[in-house]
Amino acid sequence: MAERAQDVGTEPRTDFSLLIGGKLVGGSGRLDVINPATGTVFAHAPAAGRAELDEAVAAAREAFTSWRGTSYSQRAELVRAFSQKLRERQSELAELLTREQGKPLSQSVAEIDRGAAQSDGMVTIEIPVEVLIDDAERHIELKYRPLGVVGIITPWNAPVNLALGPLVSALYTGNTVVLKPSPYTPLTTLKLGEIAREVFPAGVVNVLAGGDELGAWITEHPGIDKISFTGSVATGKKVAAAAAGTLKRVTLELGGNDPAIILDDVDPKAIAKKVFFASFVNSGQVCMAIKRIYAHEKIYDGLCSALVDEARNAKVGNGLDPDTQLGPLQNKMQYDKVREIIEETKRSGARILCGGEIPEGPGYFIPPTLVTDIDEQSRLVQEEQFGPIVPILKFSDVEDAIRRANDTRYGLSGSVWTNDLERGKAIAERLEVGTAWVNQHRATSAFVPFGGAKESGLGRQYSIVGLKGYMEPEVISVAK
Numbered sequence: 001m002a003e004r005a006q007d008v009g010t011e012p013r014t015d016f017s018l019l020i021g022g023k024l025v026g027g028s029g030r031l032d033v034i035n036p037a038t039g040t041v042f043a044h045a046p047a048a049g050r051a052e053l054d055e056a057v058a059a060a061r062e063a064f065t066s067w068r069g070t071s072y073s074q075r076a077e078l079v080r081a082f083s084q085k086l087r088e089r090q091s092e093l094a095e096l097l098t099r100e101q102g103k104p105l106s107q108s109v110a111e112i113d114r115g116a117a118q119s120d121g122m123v124t125i126e127i128p129v130e131v132l133i134d135d136a137e138r139h140i141e142l143k144y145r146p147l148g149v150v151g152i153i154t155p156w157n158a159p160v161n162l163a164l165g166p167l168v169s170a171l172y173t174g175n176t177v178v179l180k181p182s183p184y185t186p187l188t189t190l191k192l193g194e195i196a197r198e199v200f201p202a203g204v205v206n207v208l209a210g211g212d213e214l215g216a217w218i219t220e221h222p223g224i225d226k227i228s229f230t231g232s233v234a235t236g237k238k239v240a241a242a243a244a245g246t247l248k249r250v251t252l253e254l255g256g257n258d259p260a261i262i263l264d265d266v267d268p269k270a271i272a273k274k275v276f277f278a279s280f281v282n283s284g285q286v287c288m289a290i291k292r293i294y295a296h297e298k299i300y301d302g303l304c305s306a307l308v309d310e311a312r313n314a315k316v317g318n319g320l321d322p323d324t325q326l327g328p329l330q331n332k333m334q335y336d337k338v339r340e341i342i343e344e345t346k347r348s349g350a351r352i353l354c355g356g357e358i359p360e361g362p363g364y365f366i367p368p369t370l371v372t373d374i375d376e377q378s379r380l381v382q383e384e385q386f387g388p389i390v391p392i393l394k395f396s397d398v399e400d401a402i403r404r405a406n407d408t409r410y411g412l413s414g415s416v417w418t419n420d421l422e423r424g425k426a427i428a429e430r431l432e433v434g435t436a437w438v439n440q441h442r443a444t445s446a447f448v449p450f451g452g453a454k455e456s457g458l459g460r461q462y463s464i465v466g467l468k469g470y471m472e473p474e475v476i477s478v479a480k
C-alpha cells in the first residue's frame with residue numbers, strides 16, 4: 001500500500017495542454033484529475049470552453065482542405081510514425097494511464113500496445129473503388145470520400161484504445177479531428193495530442209479536454225460533420241438527438257449487458273479463469289465484459305465454486321503495484337453506483353457467494369463479487385452494472401437460456417462456452433448481438449468490425465466496415 005499514499009502531499013502535475021491548430025495551449029477552465037487508487041487530486045488539466053472549441057473546429061476545417069488531398073499511403077505512413085512514437089513513450093504513457101484510470105500497469109502497457117498495433121493494422125486496409133456496372137452504355141463506380149471534421153468523444157474506461165480506434169479511422173480516411181476525452185481521464189489523451197503534433201500537419205488533430213457540456217457543444221457544432229461517440233446508452237441517445245440538428249453522421253459505441261451461456265459439457269475448472277477475467281478485467285468496467293453468466297444446472301455448482309476460487313485469488317489493489325490484477329473503480333460516481341447495486345442485491349435476498357464487503361481506506365476499491373439465487377428482473381441482471389459484481393444464473397433448457405440472454409435492450413456482445421464447437425456456433429448465431437464468441441469473450445481486431453446491436457450502438461468501429469463509416473459513398477455514373 002506504500003504507493004497508495006504516493007500522490008498525497010505532492011503538488012498536482014500541471015504539464016498538460018490542449019492541442020489547437022498545431023499549438024499547445026492552456027484552457028479557459030481547469031479539470032482536477034483524481035487518482036482513483038488514492039482518491040486524491042494528482043493533476044490539473046486545462047479545460048476548453050466554447051471559444052476554444054470554435055478555434056479547434058476552424059483549424060480542423062482549414063487543415064481538411066489539404067489533408068483530404070493526401071493519399072492513403074501518405075496518411076498510412078504518418079499513422080505508423082505516430083504509433084511508433086506511442087511505443088517509444090509507452091512506459092511513461094502507461095504509468096500516467098494507470099494513475100488516472102486505475103487499471104493495473106501491465107494492462108495500461110497492453111492498452112497502448114494494442115492501440116498501436118490496431119492503428120498499424122487499420123492503415124493496411126484498402127478501400128477500393130467499386131465498379132458496379134460496366135457495359136456498353138454505362139460505367140458506374142462507387143467511390144468513398146472523407147466527410148470533413150470528425151468529433152470524437154470518449155469514456156473513461158479505456159481512454160487510449162477508445163481514442164485511437166476512431167482517431168486513426170478518421171485520419172486514414174482523410175478527415176481531420178477534434179478529440180475530447182472524458183473529464184475523469186483527460187491526461188493520457190492530452191499526451192496523445194502532444195505526440196500527434198510531432199507527426200501530423202497543424203490542425204489535422206486537435207485535442208480538447210473538458211466536461212460533459214463540451215461534448216454536447218461538439219455534437220451540435222455546425223462545423224463538425226461526424227460524431228464518433230463511445231459511452232453510455234443514455235448519453236448516446238442525447239448525441240444522436242443533437243446530431244440530428246445538422247444531420248451529422250454518427251457512430252455510437254455504447255454500453256452492454258453481455259451474457260455468457262455455459263453449456264453442460266464443459267469442465268468448469270478448465271474455463272473458470274477465462275470466464276472470471278472476461279467478467280472482472282478492469283474491475284468490470286469494460287463495455288464488452290461478461291455481465292450475466294447463464295450456467296447449465298449440471299455444471300452450475302462446479303462453476304460457482306471455481307469462479308469463487310478465482311475471485312478469492314485475484315489481487316485487488318493499486319494498479320502501480322506489480323502484483324495487482326484488479327484496480328479500483330475509476331471514479332466516485334461509479335463507485336457509489338456499484339455500492340448501491342451491492343446493497344440492493346443484498347436487500348433482495350440474493351446470495352452473495354464472495355466479495356460484497358467494501359474495504360476501509362482510501363481509494364475506490366470493491367472486491368470481485370459473485371451473486372446467485374437472484375431474481376431475473378433485479379437491477380443487477382437488467383442494468384449494465386459496469387463494476388466488479390456479476391450474477392450467475394441457472395438454466396436447464398438451452399432454449400430458455402437463449403431467450404433470457406436476448407431479453408434485453410442491450411446487444412453489444414455475448415459468448416457460448418462448450419466443447420461442441422458446432423453446437424456452440426449454432427447457439428452463438430442466435431444471440432442478438434454485434435459480436436458472438438464461442439469459448440472466448442472480449443477479442444477485437446483491426447480487421448474485424450466491432451459494435452452493438454439494439455441500443456448498444458449504431459455503426460461499427462474497425463475493419464473496412466468501420467472505415468466506411470468515416471466516408472461518404474459517392475456514385476460516379478458515366479454514359480458511354
Ligand code: NAD
Nearest residue numbers: 154155156181182212215216231232235253254255256287
Ligand atoms: P458517458 O456517456 O457518461 O460519457 C462518455 C463521454 O461523453 C464523456 O467524454 C462525456 O464527457 C461525454 N458526454 C457527456 N454528456 C454528453 C452529451 N450530452 N453530449 C456529448 N457528450 C457527452 O459514459 P462513461 O460513463 O464515460 O463510460 C461508460 C460507458 O461507456 C459504459 O456504458 C460503457 O459500456 C460504455 N462503453 C462502450 C464501449 C463500446 O465500444 N461499445 C466502450 C467503452 C465504454
